[in-house]
Amino acid sequence: GESVGLHLPTLSVQEGDNSIINCAYSNSASDYFIWYKQESGKGPQFIIDIRSNMDKRQGQRVTVLLNKTVKHLSLQIAATQPGDSAVYFCAENQADRGSTLGRLYFGRGTQLTVWP
Amino acid sequence: GAVVSQHPSRVICKSGTSVKIECRSLDFQATTMFWYRQFPKQSLMLMATSNEGSKATYEQGVEKDKFLINHASLTLSTLTVTSAHPEDSSFYICSASDRSKATGELFFGEGSRLTVL
Numbered sequence: 001g002e003s004v005g006l007h008l009p010t011l012s013v014q015e016g017d018n019s020i021i022n023c024a025y026s027n028s029a030s031d032y033f034i035w036y037k038q039e040s041g042k043g044p045q046f047i048i049d050i051r052s053n054m055d056k057r058q059g060q061r062v063t064v065l066l067n068k069t070v071k072h073l074s075l076q077i078a079a080t081q082p083g084d085s086a087v088y089f090c091a092e093n094q095a096d097r098g099s100t101l102g103r104l105y106f107g108r109g110t111q112l113t114v115w116p
Numbered sequence: 117g118a119v120v121s122q123h124p125s126r127v128i129c130k131s132g133t134s135v136k137i138e139c140r141s142l143d144f145q146a147t148t149m150f151w152y153r154q155f156p157k158q159s160l161m162l163m164a165t166s167n168e169g170s171k172a173t174y175e176q177g178v179e180k181d182k183f184l185i186n187h188a189s190l191t192l193s194t195l196t197v198t199s200a201h202p203e204d205s206s207f208y209i210c211s212a213s214d215r216s217k218a219t220g221e222l223f224f225g226e227g228s229r230l231t232v233l
Contacts, residue, residue: 008157034222043122043209043224044160089159102150102213102222106160 008087010111019077019114023090023107028071032093034104035064035075037086044089047075077112085114119143120212122225129200130233136196137228139166139210145190146212151183154207154227166193166210190215200232 013019025033031052036044050057050064050073057064063076073090091104119142129135139149147168152160164185165173172185182204184196193212197204209227 036224041227041229043120043226045224046222091160102148102211103162103165104150104160104211104222105162106152109159 008109008111010113012113012115013080015080015082015114015116017080019075019080019084019112021075021077021088021110021112023073023075023110025071025073025090025092025107027092027094027105028068030092030094033064033066033073034091034093035062035073036089036091036106037084038089038109039086047088080112080114082114082116085112087111120210120223120225122208122210122228124228125226126229126231128231128233131201132199134196134198135200135230136194137208137210137230139193139195139212139225141191141212141214141223144212144214144216146193147190147215149187149193149210149212151185151193151195152209152211154209156207160209163195168193197230200230202232205230205232 034049035047037047038044048059048062048064050066055066061078065074087109089109090107121140121142123138127135149166151163153163154160162175163178166185166187168187168190174180187193207227207229211222211224213222
């Protein structure tokens with residue numbers, strides 16, 4: 001299940017199940033969104049991205065959905081594997097700050113744990 | 117794929133000393149690099165945008181005299197934490213954009229863990 005508290009939200013799933021990680025973003029002018037995976041003690045690793053003119057994008061085992069009406073982003077991981085265990089962050093590029101692509105604002109993150 | 121390297125990966129220093137962290141793009145040129153800090157169990161917080169050949173742009177609330185950024189070449193940006201204190205202990209991460217690519221794909225370094233005693 002999923003829980004939210006003072007620390008990182010957590011999501012625990014069994015190997016082979018599908019995982020859905022959610023993210024709410026703050027700025028309606030954001031035009032580009034990225035999902036990152038971060039393993040302990042390492043830098044973020046790119047998973048998938050989506051621009052604001054799209055509402056869905058698929059990669060290998062992953063799908064990102066964007067709902068601009070409610071400013072919500074989700075990452076779906078199919079057939080989750082133990083190697084998927086990590087912290088997942090969404091990040092937004094806020095165009096109205098005159099931002100160069102790369103000035104990213106990260107969401108809170110979700111700790112995904114996959115049980116064998 | 118492109119690689120961004122940070123050095124050192126771990127550093128321990130005494131309170132009051134200064135520490136320099138390097139961020140290098142190994143196989144591409146980066147006009148712009150970005151510095152983030154991350155406290156345990158928390159998200160990445162953007163600190164500043166490092167611009168090659170010009171002054172860095174700092175995010176609101178980040179002390180520019182505390183966190184000195186120098187971007188002397190198209191492949192190197194440095195972050196110097198001056199007069200470090202225990203509350204500066206954190207994971208510092210840089211990212212860089214490949215200027216040769218229209219999509220501006222971003223690459224992150226592996227981070228540098230600073231511990232101030």
